[in-house]
Amino acid sequence: MDEKALLERVPDRLYIGGEWTTGSAGTFPVFDPATGNRIKEIADASPEDGIRALDAAVAAADAWAATPARTRGEIMRRAFDLLQERRDEFALLMTLEMGKPLAEANGEVTYGGEFLRWFSEEAVRITGRYGENPEGTGRMIVSQHPVGPCFFITPWNFPLAMATRKIAPALAAGCTVVIKPAELTPLTTLYFAQLLTDAGLPAGVLNVVTTTSSGTVSAPIIADSRLRKLSFTGSTAVGKKLLQQASENVLRTSMELGGNAPFVVFDDADLDKAVEGAMLAKFRNIGEACTAANRFIVHEDVADEFARRVTERVGGLKIGRGTEDGVTIGPLINEGAVDKAASLLQDAVTRGASVLTGGSRLEGSGTFFEPTVVTDVRPGSEILREEIFGPVLSIIRFSDEDEAVRLANDTEYGLVSYVFTKDLARGQRMIERLETGMMGLNVGVVSNAAAPFGGVKQSGLGREGGFEGIHEYLNTKYTLTPNPFGV
Ligand code: NAD
Numbered sequence: 001m002d003e004k005a006l007l008e009r010v011p012d013r014l015y016i017g018g019e020w021t022t023g024s025a026g027t028f029p030v031f032d033p034a035t036g037n038r039i040k041e042i043a044d045a046s047p048e049d050g051i052r053a054l055d056a057a058v059a060a061a062d063a064w065a066a067t068p069a070r071t072r073g074e075i076m077r078r079a080f081d082l083l084q085e086r087r088d089e090f091a092l093l094m095t096l097e098m099g100k101p102l103a104e105a106n107g108e109v110t111y112g113g114e115f116l117r118w119f120s121e122e123a124v125r126i127t128g129r130y131g132e133n134p135e136g137t138g139r140m141i142v143s144q145h146p147v148g149p150c151f152f153i154t155p156w157n158f159p160l161a162m163a164t165r166k167i168a169p170a171l172a173a174g175c176t177v178v179i180k181p182a183e184l185t186p187l188t189t190l191y192f193a194q195l196l197t198d199a200g201l202p203a204g205v206l207n208v209v210t211t212t213s214s215g216t217v218s219a220p221i222i223a224d225s226r227l228r229k230l231s232f233t234g235s236t237a238v239g240k241k242l243l244q245q246a247s248e249n250v251l252r253t254s255m256e257l258g259g260n261a262p263f264v265v266f267d268d269a270d271l272d273k274a275v276e277g278a279m280l281a282k283f284r285n286i287g288e289a290c291t292a293a294n295r296f297i298v299h300e301d302v303a304d305e306f307a308r309r310v311t312e313r314v315g316g317l318k319i320g321r322g323t324e325d326g327v328t329i330g331p332l333i334n335e336g337a338v339d340k341a342a343s344l345l346q347d348a349v350t351r352g353a354s355v356l357t358g359g360s361r362l363e364g365s366g367t368f369f370e371p372t373v374v375t376d377v378r379p380g381s382e383i384l385r386e387e388i389f390g391p392v393l394s395i396i397r398f399s400d401e402d403e404a405v406r407l408a409n410d411t412e413y414g415l416v417s418y419v420f421t422k423d424l425a426r427g428q429r430m431i432e433r434l435e436t437g438m439m440g441l442n443v444g445v446v447s448n449a450a451a452p453f454g455g456v457k458q459s460g461l462g463r464e465g466g467f468e469g470i471h472e473y474l475n476t477k478y479t480l481t482p483n484p485f486g487v
Pocket of ligand 1: 153154155156157158162180181182183214215216218219233234235236238239241255256257258259289290291387415455459460
């Protein structure tokens with residue numbers, strides 16, 4: 001596909017009230033991290049533009065909430081079908097602005113699209129209940145209602161899926177939306193807004209503001225008493241700031257924040273499966289995933305063999321621009337990400353860890369870091385505390401189950417954990433003992449539109465996807481009426 005022609009088709013303006021409008025703060029560039037080249041110049045919103053977008057979402061709210069659920073669901077189903085037709089375009093666009101290999105971008109189109117299909121089906125299953133109170137004197141009615149206008153802030157690492165995981169349940173529930181994508185990868189959201197319009201979404205139901213001033217544009221929207229919900233996916237540090245802002249109006253919030261996933265390999269694990277799972281859990285999305293395994297906690301009896309096998313597999317990875325055939329490791333998102341991976345690795349090595357393969361940034365254009373395996377990481381190393389967000393697989397050893405649990409839970413995060421063991425009872429014990437929102441038991445990827453995605457501890461609040469996902473966008477109302485028989 002012609003990259004230039006695709007980029008020309010992507011809107012370069014804000015989308016407010018069904019109109020593509022210029023940004024009052026001028027424009028800003030979007031870059032291809034594999035080349036460092038500017039690929040498009042798009043509208044930069046001012047705080048006033050952000051409020052205009054909220055005005056549009058507020059104006060459209062009543063009519064959208066009153067739109068039959070079947071109609072809402074069918075618009076989303078059409079959007080799902082259109083996304084399949086435009087699959088190659090969306091995949092290439094994500095590779096261009098974010099850097100992930102084309103095959104993985106294709107995988108994200110599948111994953112991101114499934115939220116449209118799932119919530120098109122859930123739209124018509126919003127139910128309530130009716131029942132007698134225990135005293136027999138009344139009837140209790142419990143009903144569900146859209147929360148109202150929502151504001152979404154999304155990260156750069158999954159440009160499509162992080163948007164659809166919020167937009168689809170909100171629209172299904174009857175809510176209108178303002179979304180602010182990450183400034184590093186805004187093009188996919190703009191192109192997706194066009195797709196939703198083509199699928200028949202009425203003006204004002206979805207509004208997009210792109211900006212280089214995330215804080216100053218977001219704060220007035222969050223402070224506005226007409227807003228009813230804030231949903232954020234991104235780092236824990238920014239999530240905490242937003243929670244403080246949201247507390248002013250006691251705003252409903254969903255927070256999908258950072259992770260520091262343990263990947264525990266017991267001595268009874270099927271090592272082939274563990275290595276397979278490790279490659280997915282670590283190197284998918286170039287390691288730039290909140291669900292990326294951050295700490296490989298491996299039993300001392302199998303640690304050397306596990307390290308040998310993953311090192312061998314890493315030798316087969318191909319680094320390069322994501323559009324090239326066979327590339328499995330694209331560039332990191334920017335220089336800052338490369339610096340972070342390099343400094344975390346350096347700290348681990350200084351404290352006594354050994355690099356088995358990789359370990360360096362690539363010279364030349366683009367922000368590439370070699371896929372790396374580092375073993376014998378010492379307690380206290382920063383790499384065990386911080387999200388690496390890059391292709392660095394770090395191994396520590398343990399000797400018994402209690403120690404594995406202690407090491408795995410030794411973090412303020414609790415998004416996802418991976419456990420490899422053939423012992424079912426041990427697997428069940430780990431489900432109960434690990435402080436985690438999600439677990440991969442003998443698998444290296446857990447994400448699925450039909451599953452409740454989310455974390456505990458400082459990894460966040462709320463769940464996206466599954467039956468739970470739509471409830472983030474519904475208010476429960478309880479009504480009591482007298483017993484109609486006059487008792
Ligand atoms: P980030 O927190 O820097 O940015 C996320 C979004 O917040 C971006 O749109 C950014 O422009 C915006 N933002 C930044 N400062 C803001 C402010 N003061 N006010 C309002 N908005 C602001 O995160 P990132 O670097 O884009 O993404 C990586 C992080 O996201 C990692 O920590 C990763 O674990 C996390 N993440 C979590 C999930 C999940 O589902 N739990 C999924 C993907 C990514």
